[in-house]
Amino acid sequence: xxxxxxxxxxxxxxxxxxxxxxxxxxxxxxxxxxxxxxxxxxxxxxxxxxxxxxxxxxxxxxxxxxxxxxxxxxxxxxxxxxxxxxxxxxxxxxxxxxxxxxxxxxxxxxxxxxxxxxxxxxxxxx
Amino acid sequence: xxxxxxxxxxxxxxxxxxxxxxxxxxxxxxxxxxxxxxxxxxxxxxxxxxxxxxxxxxxxxxxxxxxxxxxxxxxxxxxxxxxxxxxxxxxxxxxxxxxxxxxxxxxxxxxxxxxxxxxxxxxxxxxxxxxxxxxxxxxxxxxxxxxxxxxxxxxxx
Numbered sequence: 001x002x003x004x005x006x007x008x009x010x011x012x013x014x015x016x017x018x019x020x021x022x023x024x025x026x027x028x029x030x031x032x033x034x035x036x037x038x039x040x041x042x043x044x045x046x047x048x049x050x051x052x053x054x055x056x057x058x059x060x061x062x063x064x065x066x067x068x069x070x071x072x073x074x075x076x077x078x079x080x081x082x083x084x085x086x087x088x089x090x091x092x093x094x095x096x097x098x099x100x101x102x103x104x105x106x107x108x109x110x111x112x113x114x115x116x117x118x119x120x121x122x123x124x125x126x
Numbered sequence: 127x128x129x130x131x132x133x134x135x136x137x138x139x140x141x142x143x144x145x146x147x148x149x150x151x152x153x154x155x156x157x158x159x160x161x162x163x164x165x166x167x168x169x170x171x172x173x174x175x176x177x178x179x180x181x182x183x184x185x186x187x188x189x190x191x192x193x194x195x196x197x198x199x200x201x202x203x204x205x206x207x208x209x210x211x212x213x214x215x216x217x218x219x220x221x222x223x224x225x226x227x228x229x230x231x232x233x234x235x236x237x238x239x240x241x242x243x244x245x246x247x248x249x250x251x252x253x254x255x256x257x258x259x260x261x262x263x264x265x266x267x268x269x270x271x272x273x274x275x276x277x278x279x280x281x282x283x
Contacts, residue, residue, distance in 0.1 A: 021199060028194035029251065035130065035196065050191070091203060098199045105250035106200050109242050113204040116239030123232030124210050 006082065009073030013086040016069055018093040020062030022101050027055035029102075084125035088118040127248060131196065135205050137189035143209040145182030147216070152176035197248040204243040207236050 031037070031049050038046050050056055073082050095114040099106040106114075152175030160166070170176050193202045211233050217223040225233075 021203070024191065025194045025199040025202075028191050031195055033196045034192045091207070094203055095200050102199060103251050104198045104200050107246070109246045110200045110204075113239040113243035114200065116235045116242065117204045117207045120232040120235030120237075120239060121207065121210055123228050123235065124214055125232075 002076075006073070006077030009069065009076050010082055010085050010089065013066055013070045013073050013082075014089045014093050016062055016066035017086070017090045018097045020059050020064075020066050021090075021094055022059075022097045023055050023062050024059035025098070025102055027053045027059050030055060080125075084122045087125060088122040091118040091121065131193075131248070134189050134192050135202070138186060138193055138202070138206040139209045139212065141182050141186035141189060142206070143212045143216075145179050145186055147179075147213060148175050148182060149179030152179055198250055201243055201246070201248050204239050208240055211236050 027050070028034075030053050031046070034046055037049065070082075070086060073086065076082075091114050095106055095111065098104040152173045153170065155175065156166070156170050156173055171180070190202070190206075193206075197205075214225060214229060214233055218225050
């Protein structure tokens with residue numbers, strides 16, 4: 001039963017991390033290339049453009065919920081399972097979500113990269 | 127990819143790793159904080175390690191947003207995962223911790239993943255303000271996918 005709670009917690013963390021990352025990525029694509037915008041119209045235009053993008057705040061909310069659910073999950077399960085499992089599943093979850101929701105072209109090269117990094121993080125943090 | 131963009135990716139990597147380790151060092155100095163005495167969290171900010179850690183994590187967040195404005199999520203995340211490797215190497219050489227064989231294997235896997243993604247294109251998503259002209263010209267779905275696969279095929283060589 002305790003294991004079920006731990007894995008449930010891990011999945012909640014992964015879900016909100018992916019939601020936060022995808023929304024943040026979409027928000028920044030809506031803002032546009034920050035380097036160019038800064039050079040053309042200055043820093044305050046960049047800040048104003050970001051703050052007037054609703055998706056940005058949704059992304060921050062997603063990331064905040066992910067952070068607090070990670071704290072809860074850590075209090076239920078072992079750090080040595082929760083931290084690496086959540087971090088490595090987030091890499092794979094993000095690859096799926098970016099393909100579906102952001103229409104990124106996740107080719108073979110990127111799938112291999114996502115799985116290699118996910119495996120490496122699991123080994124390193126475990 | 128310009129030199130400046132590589133600097134931003136390096137910033138994401140280094141700021142995250144340095145911020146996390148400073149925060150963790152500071153919080154260990156403070157000790158555990160009870161749920162019933164949450165004012166301890168506010169006092170924690172007065173610890174210099176925690177304060178610098180928070181500043182570094184803000185810098186991480188700014189460079190992360192910067193990177194996402196010109197690169198795909200599936201490019202930025204693997205490309206900046208070298209931070210894990212950096213932390214392990216700091217633990218080995220600065221803190222003289224032992225690194226097991228499994229962890230070395232983890233370092234090799236992450237570095238391999240970074241190498242794989244770094245060789246490809248940074249931005250592939252459509253519907254972006256910087257959509258390349260050929261993608262808008264090719265309105266036909268089949269032609270569009272042909273162009274896309276030609277581009278990615280070229281990048282994979």
